[in-house]
Amino acid sequence: MGEETAGAGRAELRRVTVVGTGLIGTSIALALRARDVDVTLFDPDTASLRLACDLGAGRPLDETAESAPADIAVIAAPPAVVPAVLRQAQDRGLAQVYTDVASVKSSVLEGAEQLGCDMATFVPGHPMGGREKHGPGAARADLFLGRSWALCPTGKADPGSVAAVTELARLCGADPLVLEAQAHDRAVALVSHAPHVASSAVAARLVGGDETALTLAGQGVRDVTRIAGGDPSMWAEILTHNAGPVADVLREVAADLAATAEALHAQSAAASATASDSADGPETDEMEPVRDLLARGRSGHGRIPGKHGAVRRPEYTVIPVVIPDEPGALGRLFAAAATAGVNIEDVRIEHTPGLPLGVAELYLLPEAVDTLAEALSADGWSVHPGV
């Protein structure tokens, strides 16, 4: 690691080792590679390691071939194994400084202390960017752009270690934020862990929903339940390690939901008692708790800082293209884009059950939209830019 640059106060990272090449480890590695940092990778799962290497996230760690320890080792493994993996990495002298990315911090710190890890070189971290998918195949170099990245060093941490991990977060495009581990755990209970459970609770209702109801699913339910698609075993582990703070938030959410259900029952009963037909009728005073929750919900939503995730991500324009639901259709669409010399940055497919057609939403840089729309239209595709 280069000396902290006087004045700029920034560490220089030349080589970083990522231990655990899943979604988060590989995303960090890709972000660092884009900044020309040399990245060495390790994962006990050789398939994940190979895929991460093939994606350009770095080269496999070969300890015997390295002349010096890496500047930082990032432990990007599930929370429960982080202390043991840290201890092993420190025993092997993998790096000068160590960090992790686990979604919980108090239990990681306690585990590390119990195992006798060197706390001077360990700066626990938590990037607040992620996805509901796991594994290196879901990794993205821009996953942390504009996101907060919590750092929870103990009083024993060397300032140089903190500076190095701060620089790691910045190189990934994130905003580092130093806070104490327990405060971190209470904060993420509110903004991440309880929301995940609430999302799962809504999504779990869909298991018993009939096909017609699911056919009507629009963007609202997709937004609310996206994170419920996360890995249940990883989330059970996260919740186990932050059980108290999450339970506190969920009790309050449950109280709001219970009060709302009661109020709606009362509204339904009061309205049908006064209405001439059996349909639920005009609003009564019973709706007051519901109005109150909706108003507080709107206020809470308004408090989520707008800048995170919005400013520095590339702005893509989405163009919908109708595709026949048949083998090879997507391949032909991508080939047509390649012939037009346009890179498709991302793609999402919407299927309408029962229809022989689907919609491919192509994510493009704005300057590529006209070229592709014209080329696809000329090739006979049904293209709908601006929809």
Ligand SMILES: NC(=O)c1ccc[n+]([C@@H]2O[C@H](COP(=O)([O-])OP(=O)(O)OC[C@H]3O[C@@H](n4cnc5c(N)ncnc54)[C@H](O)[C@@H]3O)[C@@H](O)[C@H]2O)c1
């Ligand atoms: N998924 C998210 O949105 C998100 C966001 C921020 C932080 N995190 C945290 O990041 C960490 C990794 O999560 P992920 O989503 O990348 O999961 P993942 O399942 O995609 O990857 C985990 C990787 O850790 C590896 N691993 C397991 N045991 C290991 C060990 N003993 N030593 C080294 N590697 C080991 C696995 O083989 C796997 O490749 C977790 O601690 C999680 O709490 C996740």
Ligand SMILES: O=C(O)C(=O)C[C@]1(C(=O)O)C=C[C@@H](O)C=C1
């Ligand atoms: O965007 C998502 O899919 C996430 O769930 C990411 C998210 C979050 O709650 O914001 C989830 C868990 C992590 O520890 C950090 C980030």
